[in-house]
Amino acid sequence: MADVAAAPASFEAADRRHRGDVRPPGEPRRIGYLYVLPGLLIYAAFVLVPFGHTFWISFHEWDGITPSRWVGLDNYRRVFTDPQVRETFSHALVLIGFYALLPLILGLVLAALLSRMRVRGISGFRAVLFLPQVVALVAVGVVWRWILAPDGPLNEGLRAIGLGSLARPWLGDFTWALPAVGFVGTWVTFGLTMVLLVAGVQKIPTSLYDAARVDGAGPMREFFVVTLPGLRNEIVVCLVLTTTTALRSFDLVYVMTGGGPGTSTSVPSYRLYTAAFQTGEAGLGAAIGIVLAVAIFVIAFGITRLGERGSR
Amino acid sequence: VTETIERAVNYGLLLFFSVLALAPIVGVVLTAFHGPDALVSGFAVPDPFTVESFRVAWTDGAFGSSLVTSAVITLTTVAFSTVFSVLTGYAFGTMRFRGATLLFYVFLFGLLMPFEATVIPLYFDFRRLGLTDTVWGVILPSTALSIAFGTFWMRAFFRSAPRSLIEAARIDGASSLGVLLRVLVPYGRPAILTMVVLVFMWTWNDFLLSLVMLSGQNILTAPLSLAFFQSQRTTDIQLLAAASIIVAFPVLVVYVFLQRHFIRGMVSGSLKG
Numbered sequence: 001m002a003d004v005a006a007a008p009a010s011f012e013a014a015d016r017r018h019r020g021d022v023r024p025p026g027e028p029r030r031i032g033y034l035y036v037l038p039g040l041l042i043y044a045a046f047v048l049v050p051f052g053h054t055f056w057i058s059f060h061e062w063d064g065i066t067p068s069r070w071v072g073l074d075n076y077r078r079v080f081t082d083p084q085v086r087e088t089f090s091h092a093l094v095l096i097g098f099y100a101l102l103p104l105i106l107g108l109v110l111a112a113l114l115s116r117m118r119v120r121g122i123s124g125f126r127a128v129l130f131l132p133q134v135v136a137l138v139a140v141g142v143v144w145r146w147i148l149a150p151d152g153p154l155n156e157g158l159r160a161i162g163l164g165s166l167a168r169p170w171l172g173d174f175t176w177a178l179p180a181v182g183f184v185g186t187w188v189t190f191g192l193t194m195v196l197l198v199a200g201v202q203k204i205p206t207s208l209y210d211a212a213r214v215d216g217a218g219p220m221r222e223f224f225v226v227t228l229p230g231l232r233n234e235i236v237v238c239l240v241l242t243t244t245t246a247l248r249s250f251d252l253v254y255v256m257t258g259g260g261p262g263t264s265t266s267v268p269s270y271r272l273y274t275a276a277f278q279t280g281e282a283g284l285g286a287a288i289g290i291v292l293a294v295a296i297f298v299i300a301f302g303i304t305r306l307g308e309r310g311s312r
Numbered sequence: 313v314t315e316t317i318e319r320a321v322n323y324g325l326l327l328f329f330s331v332l333a334l335a336p337i338v339g340v341v342l343t344a345f346h347g348p349d350a351l352v353s354g355f356a357v358p359d360p361f362t363v364e365s366f367r368v369a370w371t372d373g374a375f376g377s378s379l380v381t382s383a384v385i386t387l388t389t390v391a392f393s394t395v396f397s398v399l400t401g402y403a404f405g406t407m408r409f410r411g412a413t414l415l416f417y418v419f420l421f422g423l424l425m426p427f428e429a430t431v432i433p434l435y436f437d438f439r440r441l442g443l444t445d446t447v448w449g450v451i452l453p454s455t456a457l458s459i460a461f462g463t464f465w466m467r468a469f470f471r472s473a474p475r476s477l478i479e480a481a482r483i484d485g486a487s488s489l490g491v492l493l494r495v496l497v498p499y500g501r502p503a504i505l506t507m508v509v510l511v512f513m514w515t516w517n518d519f520l521l522s523l524v525m526l527s528g529q530n531i532l533t534a535p536l537s538l539a540f541f542q543s544q545r546t547t548d549i550q551l552l553a554a555a556s557i558i559v560a561f562p563v564l565v566v567y568v569f570l571q572r573h574f575i576r577g578m579v580s581g582s583l584k585g
Binding site for chain 2: 029030031032033034035036038039040042043045046047048050051053054057064106110113114117119125126127128129130131132133134135136137138139142143144145146147153156187190191192194195241244247248250251254255268269272273276277282285286288289290292293296297300
């Protein structure tokens with residue numbers, strides 16, 4: 001369920017804009033509780049309670065079998081000081097660059113170019129650009145592992161055009177493995193940001209561009225004065241969706257590199273998985289899970305806030 | 313003239329990015345139609361075209377049974393979460409009761425919360441209860457997290473539904489459940505379908521939860537068996553390509569037919585404001 005948490009974040013931003021609506025909130029009805037109850041019970045039992053339980057486990061040393069031992073903040077201390085855990089968060093930051101920033105820049109460039117043009121056949125482009133989003137990430141990983149393999153199509157292509165010196169075992173290289181995984185993330189998310197931003201730019205009234213042009217604005221100024229502010233909401237949605245995807249990237253890493261070579265592509269959720277289910281460090285895994293959740297909340301709210309402040 | 317050039321450049325760019333999105337997919341399809349023993353280099357056109365790799369992958373990777381498991385898990389999750397989300401969304405969207413706002417925020421919490429933050433205790437608790445290695449070990453957590461999204465989505469829909477619809481039905485003497493089932497659900501079919509499609513995709517494509525919950529001795533989901541298949545047959549690229557297509561296929565088929573719902577759900581739903 002790679003995107004359950006990510007996608008709806010955007011709706012929250014949208015909903016926030018709705019809050020000013022004057023629609024009456026409905027009549028008072030006690031029966032409302034009855035309708036909420038079944039959903040709430042399941043949600044509480046399998047989301048809220050386990051979340052609290054994770055929090056509890058994070059203060060313990062526990063191998064999952066023998067009785068656990070209270071260790072206070074030790075696991076959190078490890079998250080922030082143990083180089084092997086801390087590096088997973090810096091890897092996640094690198095991935096944010098590839099999953100979120102690069103697609104955002106690509107999308108903005110395309111949106112700027114298409115800002116004054118009515119694109120014909122946009123639905124066809126949209127359908128194609130969106131395609132990487134719906135393919136299971138495991139399948140995406142399997143396919144790209146082949147493309148990036150030492151004798152894979154990428155290296156063969158490089159050799160064919162005389163750039164054989166650039167060919168390398170991308171996923172086996174300490175320097176290149178993380179960017180390679182990140183690039184696959186770019187491939188997954190760039191269509192989404194393009195679709196969002198191009199759709200958004202088509203909704204900016206042309207009169208705004210005409211006005212800017214009358215004021216003597218060049219293309220650059222036009223971009224910063226009209227396009228960028230006009231796309232504020234779309235940018236917020238893009239960034240929330242793609243940064244949360246980046247922070248949670250587990251599937252691609254598991255399938256493509258297994259965290260390697262060494263630990264050069266290990267990410268928080270991968271470290272969490274190995275800690276809790278392979279090396280008997282459930283407490284450490286739980287602490288990583290809590291820190292990851294907090295990071296996602298902080299970043300998502302931070303981006304939304306920045307977007308709101310920009311609107312004033 | 314400059315305008316024509318500009319247009320050409322822009323369409324060229326759009327085309328370029330579309331090719332970028334499509335190329336790996338086309339490459340995989342071409343590879344998969346090679347025979348299992350053919351020598352494949354790059355993105356070559358198969359000669360002859362054969363489905364032999366699909367056949368071998370299907371039997372060797374036991375994808376038949378894992379597709380059935382995935383279907384059972386996905387359809388059950390979709391059914392449960394849809395019913396419960398319509399009910400909660402109806403309450404939050406059309407009724408006022410003490411604590412409604414607070415409760416709604418509690419559900420919102422689940423929109424951003426990753427499985428990573430719940431999966432550890434879920435595994436150990438489920439193991440004690442004998443739920444690991446069963447479909448329920450995956451269905452229950454998936455349903456619960458989908459309800460968070462569904463509640464949010466359906467509430468937004470019910471809030472936007474015309475009040476006159478509800479009032480007219482109520483004047484006709486319909487109960488609150490009657491209003492929901494006879495008026496709002498038929499009226500809201502597109503919104504519900506969008507939710508169904510998204511939950512279907514997320515559940516089908518999920519990997520982490522099923523990896524933790526299913527050891528593979530008993531049952532496997534389709535993405536899980538693809539990952540295991542890859543670790544056994546690392547170099548048989550035709551087979552891996554065929555297996556990847558088998559696993560991605562169900563969602564792709566739904567995407568082809570209900571594409572607008574996918575895009576609307578993930579894109580324009582967030583832009584209505």
